[in-house]
Amino acid sequence: MQKTNRHIEELLPEYIGGMLSKNQEEAVKLHLDECASCRQAYEQELQLEQAFSLVKPAQPGQKLKKDVFAMIEEEKKGLHSSPKARQVFFFSWQAMSRVAAAVMLLAVGYWWGNKDDAPVADNNQVAEMKEEISEIKEMLMLANLKAQYPSERIQAVSQVESYNKVDPKLIEALVTTLNTDASPNVRLAAANALQKFATVNSTVRAELVRSLEFQTEPIVQISLINMMVELEEKSAVNKLKSLIDNTETLPEVRKQAQLGIEVLI
């Protein structure tokens, strides 16, 4: 009988949804009359179904529509501008690295062609070109951090994060993003990116501690607190104390700060 029970239970969602054939439906009904455990499962699913049906869809705010429409208008402008301008706007990293590869090839080819003359000088040229390319890359990243839409800025943050150099200019830009960006999601992404650099760089750690002063969004506050604990940053204790003393601080954040202090002391 056990086997049949399980079988019936599997059919319950469809039975409730009225998706079964007449015969199947009859069989389920018969079984439910006989089997108490299946009947309980059925009654519970029925209650769940009722709970689902009472959920009303929430309405998004007007801001969402405004933002999306503004984004569409922005894209329309791009359509009417010269193709050249658009190209710059949509400069992708793949394109960037292709350009880099092409330049390298040219450089190597150039060096190969002139090998007998002065390879040393050309090596320098290659190095110079490499330097130039990484400068262009950094410039683009800095520009992207100021992009119009949060999701674009988040993308820019992760580009910086995956960059293999600790570049003071980029770090500074990330700190600015962390402390001033309008979107909590972007600030959060910046915090996560900075955490990577914080393990090797004490200035970044200090900036993360300082950032607690600027954050009002609970999720950003909590993730910063967790970072302090992970980085074992004892200098954060005072900041955590003032966070607890601040009447504006939410109970959840306060609790997390308290836990943080206990671990750090």
Place this chain on the structure above:
Amino acid sequence: MITDEWLMIQVQNDDLDYLKDLFERYQVRLYNFFLRMTFDQDVSDDLVQNVFMRLMKYRKSFNPEYKFKTWVYQMARNVHHDHYRKNKQLTDDFKKVENVADLHHSDEEDEITRERESVLFQALDKMPEEKRELIVLGKLEGMKYEEIAEIRNTTVGNIKVQMHRAIQQLREIYFDHAEN
């Protein structure tokens, strides 16, 4: 009746104003999908915007043979999944489930209804991401098994089995919670 696919073909041909019509048709659905997945209004706003940014960006890759609805929900899944992966360690720390349940019930409204909704959301919140998504799509977004199977690129049979398991798990959590 103008179809979603017709609107999207216009967008594909750079007539971007039609994307506004698609937004009007889908904003509430997508917003609620994200809201039940993240329990965070601001994040849900951002993620809906993200979906429309991708629709615009990848408009040329829309295949008119394909249902727009399936395409847009696949995109929404990816957008949510990216977000979830990036914020996984944080989502455990801080939850706004309670607020979300309180959002759209005025004070005069039936206390029991509100309480029940809150219990349901808290139970959903304890579900693993995949199963929760299945329930949100099937039970709250009102999708048919065939549509979910298309979105998830699997068979209707698979969806039936998965749905049964998901509901079973939700039932255990929900009634355990309701008793306490």
